[in-house]
Amino acid sequence: MNKAADPLEMIQAPSLAGPHEGYMPGFGNDFETEVLPGALPQGMNSPQKCNYGLYGEQLSGTAFTADPPERTWCYRIRPSVKHSHRYTKIDLPYWKSAPCVDPDVASLGQYRWDPVAHDGADLTWLTGMKTMTTAGDVNTQVGMASHVYLVTESMQDAYFFSADSELLVVPQEGRLRFATELGIIDLEPQEIAIIPRGLVYRVEVLDGPARGFVCENYGQKFELPGRGPIGANCMANPRDFKAPVAAYEDREVPSTLTVKWCGQFHETKIGQSPLDVVAWHGNYAPYKYDLKTYCPVGAILFDHPDPSIFTVLTAPSGVPGTANIDFVLFRERWMVAENTFRPPWYHKNIMSELMGNIYGQYDAKPQGFIPGGMSLHNMMIPHGPDKNAFEGASNSNLGPEKLENTMSFMFETRFPQHLTEFAAKEAPLQDDYIDCWSDIEKKFDGTPGMK
Ligand SMILES: [Fe+2]
Numbered sequence: 001m002n003k004a005a006d007p008l009e010m011i012q013a014p015s016l017a018g019p020h021e022g023y024m025p026g027f028g029n030d031f032e033t034e035v036l037p038g039a040l041p042q043g044m045n046s047p048q049k050c051n052y053g054l055y056g057e058q059l060s061g062t063a064f065t066a067d068p069p070e071r072t073w074c075y076r077i078r079p080s081v082k083h084s085h086r087y088t089k090i091d092l093p094y095w096k097s098a099p100c101v102d103p104d105v106a107s108l109g110q111y112r113w114d115p116v117a118h119d120g121a122d123l124t125w126l127t128g129m130k131t132m133t134t135a136g137d138v139n140t141q142v143g144m145a146s147h148v149y150l151v152t153e154s155m156q157d158a159y160f161f162s163a164d165s166e167l168l169v170v171p172q173e174g175r176l177r178f179a180t181e182l183g184i185i186d187l188e189p190q191e192i193a194i195i196p197r198g199l200v201y202r203v204e205v206l207d208g209p210a211r212g213f214v215c216e217n218y219g220q221k222f223e224l225p226g227r228g229p230i231g232a233n234c235m236a237n238p239r240d241f242k243a244p245v246a247a248y249e250d251r252e253v254p255s256t257l258t259v260k261w262c263g264q265f266h267e268t269k270i271g272q273s274p275l276d277v278v279a280w281h282g283n284y285a286p287y288k289y290d291l292k293t294y295c296p297v298g299a300i301l302f303d304h305p306d307p308s309i310f311t312v313l314t315a316p317s318g319v320p321g322t323a324n325i326d327f328v329l330f331r332e333r334w335m336v337a338e339n340t341f342r343p344p345w346y347h348k349n350i351m352s353e354l355m356g357n358i359y360g361q362y363d364a365k366p367q368g369f370i371p372g373g374m375s376l377h378n379m380m381i382p383h384g385p386d387k388n389a390f391e392g393a394s395n396s397n398l399g400p401e402k403l404e405n406t407m408s409f410m411f412e413t414r415f416p417q418h419l420t421e422f423a424a425k426e427a428p429l430q431d432d433y434i435d436c437w438s439d440i441e442k443k444f445d446g447t448p449g450m451k
Contacts, residue, residue: 007154007177007204010184010275011035013245022184023242027224027287033183033246034075034279045073054278055079059181061196061221061284070221072282074181077250083200083257083274087266090258092126096420097164097263098134098143098218105424107133107417110383114428115172115372116148118209124153125176125203126160126258126265129214132423133354133376135415136324138164138218138263142317143415144325146354147214148374148427151176154204157253159274162260165216167195168313168327170409172358172372174210176203178286181277183244185288189358190407192312192327193288194222200257200274201286211372213356215411219324222313230297236312240293243285248278291358291407296333302340307410317414323351328410330362335401343393346384352417353377353410360405364389368436369408375433379416386436 013035015022024031034040039054041047046056054075061070116130128150136143145165151174169178171189178185178193180201187193189212195201227235251273259266294312299305310328317324335342343364355362355375362369364385369375377383385393423429443451 007206008179008249008251010179010247010249012184012247015245020242023244023288025239025242027238027241028070028283029243030281030283031243031285032281035246035248036278039075039279040281041075050075052278059198059282059284061198068283070282070284072182072280072284074277075279077248077276077278078272080274083270083272085268085270087259087268090265090267092129092265094130094422095126095147095260095265096131096134096145097138098136098145098418100131100134100420101418102421102424105419105421107378107419108381110375110377110381110434111419111423112369112375112430112433113373113423114370114430115211116150116427118150118152118211122153123150124155124158125149125151126155126158128152130422130427131420132374132427133417133419135352135413135417136218141218142324143218144411144413145216145218146411146417147216149210149212149214151203151205151210152208155202157255157273159200159202159255159257160260161198161200161257162216163198164260164262165218166197166221168215168217168222169193169195169212170214170356170358171210171212172356173212174205175207176210177206178203179247179275180244180286181275182280182285183247185244185286187288190291191288192291193286195286196221196284199286202275213374213409215325215327217315217325220316222315222325222327225311225314225326234295234297236289236294241287241289243287246277246279248276249273250276291329291331294329294331296329296331298333299337299340302337304337304340304342304345307344307412319414322414324413324415326410326412328412330406330408330410332406333403335403338398340398341393342398343385343389346382348380348382349377350379351412351414352379353412354417355408355410358407358409360407362406362408363403365436368430368433376417376419387439390440
C-alpha cells in the first residue's frame, strides 16, 4: 500500500540556503531562475539562437491582452510540440467535471462525510482523484469541482496537465512531490499548493499513503483578496508564498502524458520526460503556501464577523465581490468577544460551502466533523451550530479563550454544488448528519428574559 520510493532526481537551480531553499518567495512576482549559468536570455525573450541549444517557448496563463498578463518564458531541451503526439481518449471514471448533474442523486440538503478511507488499492494522482461535487461548467470556464485524493503510488514515466483548471491542493495525510516543468514543490499537511492550468507535472509519493482535498478551479485564477480597511498586513502575506526554482531532467524513456481537456482525459505517448525546462522567467508559476503563516484577524470587542475575514485566496467571477471560489481557513486563534455568541451563527447563504477538516475540532461542530471528513451546505440550505455547540457557547464564561488544535477550510463558490454518484453512494456519507440539529429546543414562551 505504501509505495513511497526515492523521488527521481531532477537537476535544480542553485538557491539561497535557509527557509526559502529550493523556492523563491513572493506572490505573483516576475521571477527568474536558471539551472545552468547563462541559460536565461537577458534583455529579451526570443534571441535568434538560445544558449545551450535550448528552445524558447511561452506559456500563457491569461489572454495576451489581460491586464496584467500572466505568462512565463521557458527555455527547454525540446519545445512542447515534441511532448505531444496523437491523443487517445481514456477513462478516469472517478474524476468528474461540471456539468455533472446525476438525476438519481439529490444535492439539496446538508451533507457530511467521514474520511474516505484507503482500501488497499494502488492509486496514483490520476486514478486516486475522486470527485465529490461539481459546480458551473468546465466548457465555459466558470465554477469548480471538489475532490478527495487517495494516492499510494508515484507516477512512473507518466505526466499530466489540466487544460481545464488550476488545482488548489490541500493535503491532509502524507507527503507528495509535484515535479513540474517549472520546478519541484514538496507538499505536506498544513501547506497548500497551486498548480496552474496547462503546467505539466508528475506526482510522487514521499510519505504515503496520502490523502487530501483538491479544489479544481475552472475560472479566473486565485489571487490574494483585497484587504480593504485591514490595510497592508495580516491574513496571507505575499512573502509567504513560494514558487520553485527551475529544475529539469534529461530522461529519454517511453513516457505517457495525460491531458484533461473539457472534462475528458486523453493520453499521448512520447519518448522522453517533458520536465525539460532549464531556465524560466515570468509570473505564471506553481507555488505553495504554509497555512501556519496565515495571520487571522477577527472581532476584538463583540460579534462574529463573516467567514470572509478568513479568506486566504479568492478566484474572482465576473461579478465584483462575488467569488467563483473563496478558499477560507479556520485555524487556531483567540476568541475574546464580549457578550457574544462566538461560534458561527445560524445562516442561509446564496454561496455554497464545502468544508474539510485538516486536523482537530471545528468550533461549530465539536463532534462528527473529523479530520479527513468533509461537509457540504449548499446554496440557501440552512445550517449552523449543533445543539451542544449552541448550548455551550450560550452558557460559557466569556473570558479570553484560545481555540487550539483546529484547522479546517472551506471552498465557497457562488454556484450550487452537485454531488457525484461517488459522493452520494460510495463515500462514507453520514446519514444522520441532519439529526445534529433535531434536539434544538424551542425556548420562546412569550415571557421576557435571556433563556
Ligand atoms: Fe456556513
